[in-house]
Amino acid sequence: MNPSTEQPNHALVIGASSGIADALIAQLLQDETLARVTAISRSSCPEKWRDHPRICWLFSNYDETTINAIGLQLLEQQKTDPLHIDQVFICNGILHGENFKPEKRVEELDAEIMQQVFHANTIIPALWLKVLRPLLAGKRSCHMVFLSARVGSINDNRIGGWYSYRASKSALNMLLKTAAIEYARRAKNVKLIAFHPGTTDTALSKPFQKNVAEGKLFKPDFVARQLLSLVAKTPVDGTLSYLDWDHQTIDW
Template identity: 40%
Template sequence: MKHYLLIGASSGIAQALISILKEKPDAQLVSISRNKLVTLSSQHIHFMSDYSAASVREIASSLIASERLFDYVLFFNGTLHHNQMMPEKQVTQFSEEYYHHLTASNVYPHMRWFAELPRLLCRDSIAKIIILSARIGSIADNRSGGWYSYRMTKAALNMAAKTFSLELNRPKSRAKVILFHPGTTDTALSKPFQKNIAKEKLFTPHFVAQRLSALCDTEIEHTDIDFIDWQFNPIQW
């Protein structure tokens, strides 16, 4: 059996991946989200969480008590726009409120779960931790500017994942950490920004979920961490 932990499971991509995993007879799934999921099966357990430190600790302790260890952990948490707050086009539009809102979704849930994951990973093989990030978090790839808050929170997530991968794999390898850029996907997160996206470059959640499923099943050279796109091509840090 293969055990999957999906964090941020109410996202469009996560829901598509759940549909794919349910077709795999050897897949045992635990999902976590702020919302209740209704399409559950005997191989699928769901927890609701507000991603506070207390909630994360409580769920992690419950998983430990049930002796669940995971081969694959996937993070889908993240946000881009909030109410009337949208990405900045210039620095004078920077808002601390908007920045803190993005940080609360794009960084904090991951950090709280990073603290719990070492005791939740499988012990007889190298686990995979796949984190949905974005190319926009690449410092080297920033050629257009703008979007200060989103860029900064994604860059912070990337650095947190890199640092966590180093800690996790000392003194011996425990997990492969992968930062995954899904491309522009037709979900609520990207809706306000799809107008100028070519049809062939706007991916369905199902397509991205297929790529994630393939990534779980693909043997990748073991370095502590990779930053890749949906084609599994490397992205500059």
Template identity: 40%
Template structure:
């Protein structure tokens, strides 16, 4: 069984549809209602904090999790866009971006830790971003998004070290999906070459290929959509 969080977004839905189409048992979780395009099990929650997880915990009671995939994340809202200059920084953007991109994924892991198998293979995958790599940052800008994804990567690596002691076959991974044609990327697509903008279906297929090849010794790493390890 796979749990997929953020399943109403373009990429989250594509990930759920891909797994369901190939015959996997999927429980899709979102704050929004089930879209017509998805016919599998759907749980609508008020939020992704631990206090809202009871319906999810009930749905997976007695089941063995094969993996958890989280597509949670924001880049912009109606109130702010990625910063081009330090003058564009605001506490609101920094706090909200950090909360959604770094805090919520870890609260999910905290809430579901007891449901992760300790003696069988399992993956915990959070979509991240290459721009969260400190080593790979040559352009600057996008302060809030970069910093929140860098924090996410560190949090996931730290959790991977801890859980390796108790969940020896668990693989925690962050995956960069590439620029996908979703609401998150729409404001930034105009100058993007056509071959660098991927459909949600293609990105989902690539992400699943990375997931299927993950091994426990890779836990805590950041991966490109083609399976290559990215630097922190």
């Protein structure tokens, strides 16, 4: 958010049941200038927020039909609603599941698992890029943040492994880079950010936390604060930024 512009009054948080998204919502709701937080999830609204006057919880199972439907719903709502979407956080993503974990060797690659990982980490965010563009093409600025990962960096890959996760995040970064070029023409007041949160104490990282260096396992509320401060200081410049939790640029 550019501090010289009006305060944001509507934020979208997609993938709202993740640990980082939950922390983001909590901190966004502390901002009294924010009139509404629209949260999108395949899970039901947590009881702590069911009666909150400034939160709207929408269901999506993240197939293309429901994503398109929500996009149309928000577009129709914007025609009569004075609120403007100033911040979008897309938090969908998976690293492991009940029947799989990140591959250590090429022999472990499995087409079905790869499709599942790419769907969550690459395809779902791409579909939101598509449906939200008409909503964000106005004159006011908007920051659109996607949870990426440092392991998606090609130049930073020095130890290998985690084939599907790495590749899906690299593909996400390329989609965002390509979209930033188009958005600069068709939604020029939108800033795209690929954000690496660091290793965060959530369900996604649980199986791998024992190997994390001291002081490098972050609480979700810390990551949320770092992300919101990053958004606040990052100007809209028609490009994609690939940044980490410490606001440092990551090599592609």
